[in-house]
Amino acid sequence: MRSWKIAAATLVALATAAAPLAQAAPDKGHQGQTKPGHYSFAVIGDIPYGTDQVAALPAWISEINAADPKFTVHVGDIKNGSSRCDDAYYRAIKTDVDQFTGALVYTPGDNEWTDCHRTNNGSYNPLERLAFDRSIFFAQPGTTLGQDPMRVSTQARAGFPENVTWSRHGVDFAALHVVGSNDDLQAWTGLGNTAPTAEQVAEERARMANAVRLVKATFAHARHEHDRAVALFLQADLFDPTYAVTWADDSAFQPLVQALVDQSNAFRGDVYLFNGDSHLYNADRPLASGSKWLSFYGVTGSAERLQRITVDGSSNNKDWLKVTINRPGAPETLSWERIAYRHQA
16 A cells, blocks of 8 residues: 655745646637536546556557546556566656646655555665655646646645646646555555654655645635635545554544545535545545544544545556536536546556
8 A cells, every 4th residue: 555854944845835726728628518617537546556557558548548638637656566666667657648648647656655665665765766756757847747738836845746736617626645554654664664754754744734735725716716616636545445444544644634624614616535545436425424534533523515536446447537527507516437448458
C-alpha cells in the first residue's frame, strides 16, 4: 500500500496558502456538444501495476484519447508496491503519459515514493524518491501534463507543485497529495526503522496542512462564484471498505476528514471525492449520518451530500471512469460510468 531534513524556515514556507483557482479556457463545444456545461473527463488510478500493465498502458491511453475527454486525472500509484523505484521507471512512465492528447492531472501515490523504503523496492529513502518524482512529473508548475496542457493554480511556492486547482463551468476541482500507508506515517522498515522519523513526521504534517488549506481554498472559491459543485481527487482511500481499518492505518487523515465535513456543510452545491488506493470500484456517502467513519475519525458533524467514488485499479484495472459534467438543472452535477478497455493486459 498503502533523507532529507526540513529546516524550520522551510516549514514556515510550506504553510503558505494556496493561490486562487485557475480558470480553464472557455468550452467551445466537445463531441458535438455546443452548449456549455456538458462535457466529460476521465479518471484512472493505480496503474500500471506490473510488466503486463506497463506494456498495455500505451493502448489504454489511446483508448482514452479516442473518447476525447476534456482532461484526465490519474489519482496516483504509477507502479505496484513490490517493484523497484528506479529512475528509469519514472522516466518511462512519463514518456507514456506524455501520449495523452488532452491535459493530464497526476497526483502522486504511495507506491512511487512512500513505500520505496521496502527491500524489494530498492531500499530507497522515500523523501528522495518524492523529490525525484516531482522533478519528473512536475517540472513545470502551474501547467498540467499531456499534449494539450491546461493552466492550473498550484502550491509550488509552498513546496507542493502537485497540489493544484482549476475550474470549469461551475465546477471547482482540486488534486490533493494525500497517500496510503497512513499518509507516510508508517515506519520505513526497509531502512531499519520501527517508528516514523522526525523528518518523516515533519514532511507529512506540512503536506497534510497544505492539503487542508487547498480544500478550504477550493470551497471558498466555489462559494464566492456560486458554483454548482466541488470535485476533489487524491490517492488515499480514507474510507477503505475492503479490510478492517485500524487507527494506525488512517490516523493521519483525521484533519482532512474534518475539513471535508466542515467545508461540505458550508457549501450548497454537490461535493465529490475521487480516490484510488483500494483498487475496487465503489460509490458511497462515507460521511453521511450514521456512518461508522464519523466515530472512527472522531469528527464533529456529518456530510450528507459528499459522494465518494473509488476507481478500479491494480488487478481490477479493466476500465476507466468517464465522468460527465451535466448541464445546469440536472439532478446531479456529475454522473459517471465505467468504460471497459478493449485491450486487456
